[in-house]
Amino acid sequence: xxxxxxxxxxxxxxxxxxxxxxxxxxxxxxxxxxxxxxxxxxxxxxxxxxxxxxxxxxxxxxxxxxxxxxxxxxxxxxxxxxxxxxxxxxxxxxxxxxxxxxxxxxxxxxxxxxxxxxxxxxxxxxxxxxxxxxxxxxxxxxxxxxxxxxxxxxxxxxxxxxxxxxxxxxxxxxxxxxxxxxxxxxxxxxxxxxxxxxxxxxxxxxxxxxxxxxxxxxxxxxxxxxxxxxxxxxxxxxxxxxxxxxxxxxxxxxxxxxxxxxxxxxxxxxxxxxxxxxxxxxxxxxxxxxxxxxxxxxxxxxxxxxxxxxxxxxxxxxxxxxxxxxxxxxxxxxxxxxxxxxxxxxxxxxxxxxxxxxxxxxxxxxxxxxxxxxxxxxxxxxxxxxxxxxxxxxxxxxxxxxxxxxxxxxxxxxxxxxxxxxxxxxxxxxxxxxxxxxxxxxxxxxxxxxxxxxxxxxxxxxxxxxxxxxxxxxxxxxxxxxxxxxxxxxxx
RNA sequence: GGCGCUAUCGUCUAGGGGUUAGGACGUGAGAUUCUCAAUCUUAAAACCCGGGUUCGAUUCCCGGUAGCGCUACCA
Numbered sequence: 001x002x003x004x005x006x007x008x009x010x011x012x013x014x015x016x017x018x019x020x021x022x023x024x025x026x027x028x029x030x031x032x033x034x035x036x037x038x039x040x041x042x043x044x045x046x047x048x049x050x051x052x053x054x055x056x057x058x059x060x061x062x063x064x065x066x067x068x069x070x071x072x073x074x075x076x077x078x079x080x081x082x083x084x085x086x087x088x089x090x091x092x093x094x095x096x097x098x099x100x101x102x103x104x105x106x107x108x109x110x111x112x113x114x115x116x117x118x119x120x121x122x123x124x125x126x127x128x129x130x131x132x133x134x135x136x137x138x139x140x141x142x143x144x145x146x147x148x149x150x151x152x153x154x155x156x157x158x159x160x161x162x163x164x165x166x167x168x169x170x171x172x173x174x175x176x177x178x179x180x181x182x183x184x185x186x187x188x189x190x191x192x193x194x195x196x197x198x199x200x201x202x203x204x205x206x207x208x209x210x211x212x213x214x215x216x217x218x219x220x221x222x223x224x225x226x227x228x229x230x231x232x233x234x235x236x237x238x239x240x241x242x243x244x245x246x247x248x249x250x251x252x253x254x255x256x257x258x259x260x261x262x263x264x265x266x267x268x269x270x271x272x273x274x275x276x277x278x279x280x281x282x283x284x285x286x287x288x289x290x291x292x293x294x295x296x297x298x299x300x301x302x303x304x305x306x307x308x309x310x311x312x313x314x315x316x317x318x319x320x321x322x323x324x325x326x327x328x329x330x331x332x333x334x335x336x337x338x339x340x341x342x343x344x345x346x347x348x349x350x351x352x353x354x355x356x357x358x359x360x361x362x363x364x365x366x367x368x369x370x371x372x373x374x375x376x377x378x379x380x381x382x383x384x385x386x387x388x389x390x391x392x393x394x395x396x397x398x399x400x401x402x403x404x405x406x407x408x409x410x411x412x413x414x415x416x417x418x419x420x421x422x423x424x425x426x427x428x429x430x431x432x433x434x435x436x437x438x439x440x441x442x443x444x445x446x447x448x449x450x451x452x453x454x455x456x457x458x459x460x461x462x463x464x465x466x467x468x469x470x471x472x473x474x475x476x477x478x479x480x481x482x483x484x485x486x487x488x489x490x491x492x
Numbered sequence: 493g494g495c496g497c498u499a500u501c502g503u504c505u506a507g508g509g510g511u512u513a514g515g516a517c518g519u520g521a522g523a524u525u526c527u528c529a530a531u532c533u534u535a536a537a538a539c540c541c542g543g544g545u546u547c548g549a550u551u552c553c554c555g556g557u558a559g560c561g562c563u564a565c566c567a
Contacts (some may be wrong), residue, residue, distance in 0.1 A: 186565035460528035
């Protein structure tokens with residue numbers, strides 16, 4: 001085999017090969033990420049290949065959606081291909097396998113869904129009579145226009161065992177006699193997934209195939225194809241599957257948008273947090289780290305860390321996001337420099353219909369960054385910084401726990417007296433308002449609630465002094481004044 | 493049905509012939525604080541079942557069970 005192992009074992013070439021039949025889903029994203037991490041960790045290269053040989057189900061919208069998802073992840077690839085543009089290669093390779101006598105034409109009409117040959121007794125291995133058709137008869141029938149599928153002629157009755165070593169699952173073996181004569185070409189001349197995938201992997205000199213565990217047993221067929229092609233098969237690494245809480249495979253149809261990458265993006269996940277989360281599903285750095293940056297993940301990644309059991313991604317009808325993903329996102333939000341976070345937040349305010357100037361948002365960001373878990377939480381947490389008029393609130397909120405309306409009014413009135421002459425920075429406000437509380441004979445907590453609600457329109461808000469400093473004197477005075485009036489009419 | 497893969501707290505996982513079976517999320521309690529968060533402390537929470545090997549198995553082996561995958565002219 002002179003041209004086997006055409007690649008250098010030193011620099012891996014990996015590929016991510018999605019088929020564009022829907023949006024990019026989280027399982028695919030994780031496969032992509034693991035490929036990327038392996039390539040980058042080993043200074044290899046990464047190929048993106050669209051496996052679009054299923055004309056019936058492929059859509060351009062889906063292609064765009066996959067790119068959209070991948071771009072958001074921010075992990076780049078080095079080369080890009082579409083299988084639909086490589087059909088000549090696939091047919092040539094099928095032809096080559098056929099010429100070597102390793103495949104045969106099967107003139108049996110394609111099965112309909114209703115046909116159940118496998119569910120009966122024993123597995124289907126081939127269509128009787130078709131393997132043995134002579135080359136002459138086969139050529140004659142093909143020439144006459146009779147449609148056929150091209151099948152691999154799996155060697156039978158030789159007691160042959162197929163073997164490969166999976167980087168994750170270890171030694172794998174299977175009797176050749178148990179592998180069915182799988183199709184290489186469909187009767188419409190299109191290559192099947194198995195053929196197209198292997199022909200391209202060989203042609204693109206892929207060194208490591210890293211993909212979902214659902215392909216583990218298909219690998220034996222692929223071994224035959226590589227053999228038929230006369231090349232050394234690549235290394236294989238199968239990844240455990242991501243499954244729904246009930247253990248079923250994640251499906252676009254059954255689980256809907258919760259399995260789409262763009263759903264995470266739109267909810268305000270940081271891509272690095274999303275990547276971090278996905279990596280922890282089925283892989284572990286084995287040193288108790290949970291929060292890892294992309295660089296740390298790259299440095300730590302290896303197949304030894306990959307688990308073999310399927311991983312449940314925890315979501316419910318009410319809460320589409322795994323709590324750990326949300327927690328990690330909050331961690332990554334807090335790890336982001338304030339100006340960067342502020343920039344990331346900007347579009348979410350725009351989407352919420354709030355006009356947040358970059359300067360103002362920059363000042364507000366440190367006040368909310370420990371209070372949000374998703375970027376989309378920000379507008380609700382900080383709306384009062386950007387609203388001219390506070391949304392109406394219940395004046396009863398102004399009244400502290402152990403107090404009454406009269407007390408709340410006294411606090412507000414006192415604040416109105418004091419604030420005009422106070423500098424609006426944290427320390428000055430701190431001093432002035434604590435003094436005010438003391439002079440009224442109140443505890444800080446009691447005195448601050450009316451002011452907080454007056455200024456923010458709600459009980460739960462960022463720390464009072466910073467908040468007031470950012471809002472500025474005019475707005476604070478106006479809102480406190482307004483609150484005082486509200487309370488007046490509330491009491492009356 | 494056949495073949496293959498898998499099995500540690502609710503979830504993600506570490507570990508491994510003798511351990512108080514570790515960490516994280518989530519949950520409960522407490523501390524701190526001007527509220528909410530954040531932070532800190534703390535509690536509850538797991539080795540699928542049966543046999544074997546062994547002085548000793550959760551760990552190794554076999555069987556069972558369960559889950560998943562493949563069994564298509566889908567990928």
